[in-house]
Amino acid sequence: MSAVEVSGLRKQYGGVSVVDDLSFSIEQGEIFALLGPNGAGKTTAVEILEGHRRRDGGTVDVLGFDPETGGRPFRERIGIVLQEAGFDEDFTVAELVRLYRGLYPRRLAADAVIEQVGLADKAKARVKTLSGGQRRRLDLALGLVGDPELLFLDEPTTGFDPSARLRAWDLVQGLRQLGKTVLLTTHYLDEAEHLADRVAVIVRGRLVALGTPADLAAAQQSAVVSFRLPPDATIGDLPVLGPRPIAHGADWEVATDHPAAMVHTLTGWALGRGSELPALSVRRPSLEDAYLALIEQAAPAGTRP
Numbered sequence: 679m680s681a682v683e684v685s686g687l688r689k690q691y692g693g694v695s696v697v698d699d700l701s702f703s704i705e706q707g708e709i710f711a712l713l714g715p716n717g718a719g720k721t722t723a724v725e726i727l728e729g730h731r732r733r734d735g736g737t738v739d740v741l742g743f744d745p746e747t748g749g750r751p752f753r754e755r756i757g758i759v760l761q762e763a764g765f766d767e768d769f770t771v772a773e774l775v776r777l778y779r780g781l782y783p784r785r786l787a788a789d790a791v792i793e794q795v796g797l798a799d800k801a802k803a804r805v806k807t808l809s810g811g812q813r814r815r816l817d818l819a820l821g822l823v824g825d826p827e828l829l830f831l832d833e834p835t836t837g838f839d840p841s842a843r844l845r846a847w848d849l850v851q852g853l854r855q856l857g858k859t860v861l862l863t864t865h866y867l868d869e870a871e872h873l874a875d876r877v878a879v880i881v882r883g884r885l886v887a888l889g890t891p892a893d894l895a896a897a898q899q900s901a902v903v904s905f906r907l908p909p910d911a912t913i914g915d916l917p918v919l920g921p922r923p924i925a926h927g928a929d930w931e932v933a934t935d936h937p938a939a940m941v942h943t944l945t946g947w948a949l950g951r952g953s954e955l956p957a958l959s960v961r962r963p964s965l966e967d968a969y970l971a972l973i974e975q976a977a978p979a980g981t982r983p
C-alpha cells in the first residue's frame with residue numbers, strides 16, 4: 679500500500695497556478711525527495727500533504743487520510759521537521775523533547791532520540807544557547823520523538839557541518855530500516871542522491887521528472903567529460919565540440935552521449951598543438967547534472983522569475 683497518493687493536485691494564488699496537476703505516489707518505507715528551484719511549489723505541495731493548506735483540486739491520500747479532514751488521528755501519525763520551528767528558547771533541549779513527546783500516543787524514549795541526533799552533551803542546555811546546526815538537530819529530534827510513520831523533512835541539513843551532515847544522513851537511512859516513510863525537500867542534490875530512493879523534480883508547479891536518482895542521471899546524457907585548458911590556450915581555441923563546454927571552477931565540462939568521440943576530438947586537438955589536457959576525466963552524470971539540465975529545459979534561464 680502507498681503511504682502517499684497524490685492525483686491531479688492543484689493550488690492557485692490570485693489566479694496563478696503554483697501547483698499544477700501534480701500526481702505521484704510514495705510507497706511505505708520509501709525515502710522520496712521533492713526537488714525544484716525556489717518558488718517551484720514544493721512547500722505548497724508538502725503543506726497540503728501535511729494538512730496545513732487547502733487544495734483547489736485533485737485528490738490526496740496520506741496514510742489513508744485526507745489531510746484536510748484527518749484531524750488529530752492523522753496528525754499523530756506524521757512527524758514534521760520544519761526549517762524554522764519556533765519554540766520557547768528558555769526550555770532546555772531535554773525539556774522541549776519531553777514536552778513534544780507528551781503530545782503523541784506512540785512515542786520514543788526522549789534520551790534515546792536526543793542521543794540519536796547527537797545532542798546528548800547539550801541535553802541540559804537552553805535552546806537559546808544552541809548553535810544553528812544544533813537547533814536543526816533539535817528540530818529533527820522533535821520530529822522523531824512521536825514515532826511517526828511518515829516524516830516530512832524540510833531541508834534537514836541546512837547549516838550542518840560536514841560530519842553532522844553525515845550523521846543526519848545515517849539517521850535518515852536508519853528510519854528506512856525501521857519501515858518509516860520520509861518525504862524530503864532539499865536543495866542539496868548530493869543529499870537527494872545519497873538518501874532518496876526516488877526523486878520528483880517540480881518546476882513551476884508541474885512535475886518534470888520522477889524516478890530513481892540513477893535513472894534521472896542516466897536519462898539526460900551518458901557522460902560528462904571534464905578537462906582544463908593548456909596554460910597557453912583559451913576556450914575559443916578549441917575545435918567545435920557540439921555541446922558547449924561549461925566552466926566549473928578551473929575546469930571545463932561538456933555533457934555528451936559520445937564520450938569516446940569527444941575525448942578523441944579533445945586529445946587530438948591537444949596533441950596536434952603539442953600540449954597536454956590537464957585533469958582530463960570522463961564521469962557518469964550526477965543527479966546534479968541531470969537536475970540542472972532538466973531545469974534548463976523546463977524553464978530556460980531568462981524566463982525564470
Ligand SMILES: Nc1ncnc2c1ncn2[C@@H]1O[C@H](COP(=O)(O)OP(=O)(O)OP(=O)(O)O)[C@@H](O)[C@H]1O
Pocket residue numbers: 691696714715716717718719720721722723
Ligand atoms: N500564501 C501565499 N500567497 C500567495 N502566493 C503564495 C503563497 N504561498 C506561496 N505562494 C507562491 O507560490 C509559489 C510557490 O511557493 P513555494 O513556497 O511552494 O515554493 P518552494 O518550491 O517551496 O520554494 P523554495 O525552494 O524557495 O522554498 C511562489 O511563487 C510563492 O510566491
